[in-house]
Amino acid sequence: MDFSDQKEIIRLEKVSVQYRIPEERMGTFKEYAIRFLQRKLRFNTFWALHDVDLSIYRGEVFGLIGKNGAGKSTLLKVISRVLRPTKGRIILYGKVAPLLELGAGFHPELTGRENVFLNGALLGYSRREMEACFDQIVDFAELRPFIDAPIRTYSSGMYARLGFAVATAYIPEVLVVDEILSVGDEEFQKKCFARINEFRAKGSTIILVSHMMTQIESLCQRAAWLRNGKLEMVGEPSKVVEAYRGASS
């Protein structure tokens, strides 16, 4: 598909991300703080992304593939503004809703109901906005009988379902999805796909990471392959998947 005449919604210019890992294992936080203040902390540096140039266009579904550790999650964190690039820059022309770690803001001792409001607030929605979509969230997550139980009693699938339902309660301008379509049972995955397709039909831009090549080929219009932090190829999903498979075998 040709997006050359379409509007950019995200532009990455020579984005590089460097992680710093302390050279020695520190026993306690106090030890770490002392070393830090004495300027005796030594770090190993590691570039997780190198000079990534990439444009994402309004309304497209864009897939990211690559081996474990290739830098996919790091790239999604940069796009979601969770992480600032060490070098280069990112320009966003829209509001990004990240689905990075589902239910990351959930509190285990609070009930499902309380967590819906808490997580909604973390995503920037008001109490009134959350009240308006509360029933729809609970129905989508299929958790009506359990909504007043503390979520420490939930299974990981129930947890993820509630996280997905809250984060997608409103139509996002840009939806960033990290590997979450592999959670939950098959029936729930189908519902997630249907919701993503509904967002696409309504004009949302969607960026997703998946290790399932069939998902990338069936959902995306373009895909990118990240290899050791570098963008190896961007283009039609079937061609990118083929090149990726050829290289890994």
Ligand SMILES: Nc1ncnc2c1ncn2[C@@H]1O[C@H](COP(=O)(O)OP(=O)(O)OP(=O)(O)O)[C@@H](O)[C@H]1O
């Ligand atoms: N906070 C961090 N501190 C140090 N190194 C990190 C940190 N987060 C990620 N890394 C390293 O950066 C590299 C890229 O990680 P990233 O999570 O972006 O890869 P990924 O492609 O999403 O992998 P996966 O498919 O396993 O999720 C890996 O080598 C990882 O170990």
